[in-house]
Amino acid sequence: MIFPFTAIVGQEEMKTGLILNVIDPSIGGILIMGEKGTAKSTAVRALADLLPEMEVVKECPFNCNPEDVLCSRCRERLRSEGPLPREKKKMRVVELPLGVTEDRLVGTLDIEYALKKGEKRFEPGILARANRNFLYVDEVNLLEDHIVDLLLDSAAMGVNTVEREGVSFTHPSKFILVGTMNPEEGDLRPQLLDRFGLCVQVTSIQDKALRMEILRRKGDFDSNPSQFVKIWGAEQKALSQKIMSAKGKLNTIKVTEDLLEKIVHITLSLSLDGHRADIVIMKSARAISALRGKMFIDSEDIRGAAQLSLRHRLKRFPFEEIGKESEKVQAVLSRIG
């Protein structure tokens, strides 16, 4: 039994950030900064659990979407056997452990198979399992450098191309990257920060009543999980439907020229590198507006999107302190109408 997403108290920013990524996975993941024990991994797991099943090619280890780019194996199968059989699968949270090796991440030669049969076969790695799922990296700042490079390489392309140890293989690897970090334990290079679409900061809740509510719900859940899940069933279903309908109408949402200008105004006045910030603000504003059930993006959506997309991008140099920068954002945001 998984704790229901809707029963998580507080941490609204984090919850929104996660939901927006589900609505539009091309937003590019989320970085969660903050202390231990702030329901980070609970929230991710709960959200995965909340979502309806997705359609995948039957028995494909890469969860290929029958309607999208296929892996080498499914392509072969399509050619020789015709239309691919389908099945339904739940979205999962795949974890990336810190000590992961390069070959386990990207996949490699299937050694057992090679020894037994004398034939080559690709053994899928973590990036394969992560396709169309959440990829959860706890303490991403402690991950080894070359692993991070590989991770971002395929995150950027949505495809994992493996060319190693005698095997060549390509499979889709589109995942929602969720990274957590405790900034006191070391930094993430600004280049890596920039690759995360959104960034939220979580702190433990200080409000006494809310803290008690957390305890109460946790207690209820632990003593009778199925009962608890049942009670929250209606809310869960409502949210799930809301998310799926937002996802469905994402492409129909319109934006006016002057709102685009506002986005550019924000990023230009903060003199941000690159266009990623512009694009992410746009995409998340669109997702927010879809979630709110509207047809047009408005300034409020953009403000909300900017809050989530800018925090980690302002830190243009490792030594700059984050605090001062968020004041700058507030100042710029308050100036836009």
Place this chain on the structure above:
Amino acid sequence: MMLFSEFVGHEDAKLALILNAIDFRCGGVLFIGEKGSGKSTLSRLFKNLLPDGTPFIELPLNITEDRLIGGIDIEKTIKYGRRIFQKGLLCNADTGVIYVDDINLLPLEMATLILEVQDKGEVLVEREGFTSRYPSRFILIASMNPEEGNISPHILDRFGMCVLWESLKDKQQRIEVIKKAAFAEIEQSGQRTSSDIGLKKKISSCQLSLENTGIPEPTNEYISQLCLENNISGHRGDIYLTYAGRAWAAYDGHKEVSKDDVDKVSALVLTHRKRMLQEIEQKLDQSKHHHENSPEEHEKEEYRQHAKNPKRDFDRERLNKIETDEWKDSNRQRVESNPKEEIFEIGTPFKIKRMFFKKDRIYRTASGRRTKTRVKDRGGRYVKSVFRKRKDIAIDATLRASAPYQKMRGREDRLIIHEEDLRFKQRERKMGHLVIFVVDGSGSMAAQRRMIGTKGAILSLLTDCYQKRDKVSMIVFRKERAEMVLPPTRSVEFSLKKLKDMPVGGKTPLTAGLLEAYKLIQRVRMKSPETRFLLVLVTDGRANQTMTGTPVRDEIKRVVDLLNELHVTDFIVVDTEDKKGFIKTDLALQIASQLRANYYTVENIKSEFLTELVQIKRKGLS
């Protein structure tokens, strides 16, 4: 769908790609620019301009050497009982394109290999019992973000063209970019693709007219002269400029290549070559600084001002800016306190000279970016397979080694592996260090606000540590004792805060500072014996406080002897003494020589941005 011809801005980058598509002898192109500015996006759109079926290979960072060059095909070799070759990506790329994103993150050996093949137009295979050569002519497109680390000048020089780019600043253009990126999937393609199809057709017709595009003698002369004037080393500049000029002439519909055609492309070909030269010039200029401007100097100067492409210098400034701008606003704040104990602001930091470490053969588990080390555990990049035994068997290489013998050994079901087939993985990763700053916080450092420059120097060193993934620690000695203000950490944020708040005032217990560092090194070694250390001593050398009552210099000598016994430690001494002052002690210099340390003054530790990128003589550990 996005289109190449509709890509917003970056005309020079688009031109470079088009010229390469017209004539692959243009030598490929390297895009240098900040993150998220569209380098990869444009490179991938390049596909649209190539004839259908042209190989377009994106080189993944996870590539191993056997897949790059080719090697034994295990499956077929076992089946047929003789060695059968499986082509690598370099062979497959023949007549096509290889695209390397973040080429500066690719292991140096791989990058060198790729460029060598590109230069020769063929792959020489000499491995696993094969000796053969395959044609491999391809257009190499690569991108890099200089913040992630630099690229060897040899590699840089191999690229026919280089484009420096930054994100667009024009509002309207930026809006266009968002629209294209965010709504790409919704828009109808249909007739819109026609612009790319048109460009594609034009390119293939240019390829035909290329041979008929003549290069008259004056243009040839002009090219050589241009390269000579710009002091372009080697002949690659001339050659690539000729090809690029011709490709442009064909593209622009000229019958022969004019000087104007050459001018049009010279920035693409010469920017990255000229930069090397500028470095030398700068050094030369510095060394004969006291000479009056000689006539030749004057001429050179004049040339520089009349440079055919003002953009060149602009580009350089731009790159410099990327580095320095980030510093400007931050770190200016100054905290006042009582006059005896002052806190100084941090001076403007700068790119520092490369810090060298001796290589050793200890196997380690550390991670970082400074020095390459052999790796003991199973992390790190699997570089190649070796015969030498260790725990980490390279199964792929072992299988390849055993494959040809399977028939002979009478394999029925499982593979028969003999001991002599075993190969082992050699992994490598760059190792971090603990960098210990031992900083003089005594009153004498406050004189003439010397502390500001000193803090700037320390901050620069910290930046370097950050890029190389070192841990840092800081010890400050002042008044009666030394204090570890920053225990070993990887967080630069903390170090910055400590640096900012570092007070100055009181006597100079230099010995105490060094001793504290010594103790720290011993402690860390107990816990993790593989760590390497770099001790950076920052002082003006006016030691005047003893710990034991013995003369200061004797006391220092004793600690220095202790430190010298640490074989895992390298030393840097940054001397902040005012060398123009009346009383020089040069004690810092003496300590440096006793420690065999790299010795710098605050002034000469500075080095220009990009020195690493363009250093001609580089013996570095890359």
